[in-house]
Amino acid sequence: GAGVSQSPSNKVTEKGKDVELRCDPISGHTALYWYRQSLGQGLEFLIYFQGNSAPDKSGLPSDRFSAERTGGSVSTLTIQRTQQEDSAVYLCASSLGRTSGRPEQFFGPGTRLTVL
Amino acid sequence: AQSVAQPEDQVNVAEGNPLTVKCTYSVSGNPYLFWYVQYPNRGLQFLLKYITGDNLVKGSYGFEAEFNKSQTSFHLKKPSALVSDSALYFCAVRDGNSGYALNFGKGTSLLVTP
Numbered sequence: 312g313a314g315v316s317q318s319p320s321n322k323v324t325e326k327g328k329d330v331e332l333r334c335d336p337i338s339g340h341t342a343l344y345w346y347r348q349s350l351g352q353g354l355e356f357l358i359y360f361q362g363n364s365a366p367d368k369s370g371l372p373s374d375r376f377s378a379e380r381t382g383g384s385v386s387t388l389t390i391q392r393t394q395q396e397d398s399a400v401y402l403c404a405s406s407l408g409r410t411s412g413r414p415e416q417f418f419g420p421g422t423r424l425t426v427l
Numbered sequence: 428a429q430s431v432a433q434p435e436d437q438v439n440v441a442e443g444n445p446l447t448v449k450c451t452y453s454v455s456g457n458p459y460l461f462w463y464v465q466y467p468n469r470g471l472q473f474l475l476k477y478i479t480g481d482n483l484v485k486g487s488y489g490f491e492a493e494f495n496k497s498q499t500s501f502h503l504k505k506p507s508a509l510v511s512d513s514a515l516y517f518c519a520v521r522d523g524n525s526g527y528a529l530n531f532g533k534g535t536s537l538l539v540t541p
Contacts, residue, residue, distance in 0.1 A: 354531035402470055414459055418470040
């Protein structure tokens with residue numbers, strides 16, 4: 312597609328349930344990022360994938376959060392045993408590789424997660 | 428460590444007037460600087476970037492930004508504001524030598540009145 316796509320656009324879940332958020336990056340982009348946007352914390356980096364390298368998970372807030380990227384393309388962010396403080400907009404971004412000279416990241420529309 | 432400060436929560440400007448949205452940064456290596464705009468219930472849209480070269484960079488929708496190394500600033504500007512420019516603007520920085528994740532400011536809400 313022309314841009315980064317994310318699904319679902321909205322997700323309402325009950326505390327303690329698991330959720331999966333999906334990201335489809337721009338074709339040809341080898342780097343993929345997950346961020347979280349919330350009123351209290353602003354925009355926070357969560358995790359970074361570059362090609363086939365091991366991901367940088369340094370931004371994940373707890374071990375309830377995990378992500379994978381299959382075939383170097385689509386990524387899934389999983390939150391287990393959701394808590395109310397997980398409520399936020401989860402943004403996915405993609406970019407060309409580090410040696411491209413094009414470091415700008417392009418963002419998807421986000422998934423708004425509400426944990427009741 | 429890297430950080431971004433956007434000192435104004437909101438900027439108000441009349442349509443047709445010039446606008447400036449301020450950003451200062453701190454980074455240990457070479458700064459890569461970015462501006463993004465966010466419209467309600469939408470993702471972030473890339474406006475412009477500075478990585479090297481001319482200090483004045485031009486981007487989408489008539490926006491430009493000036494990199495000032497001595498003042499560690501990267502203010503966003505537009506000569507003539509439009510009502511449709513009203514949105515939330517984010518400045519971001521990453522270390523060009525070793526980083527990849529963007530560190531964002533808290534955002535500045537721009538309101539352009541007719």
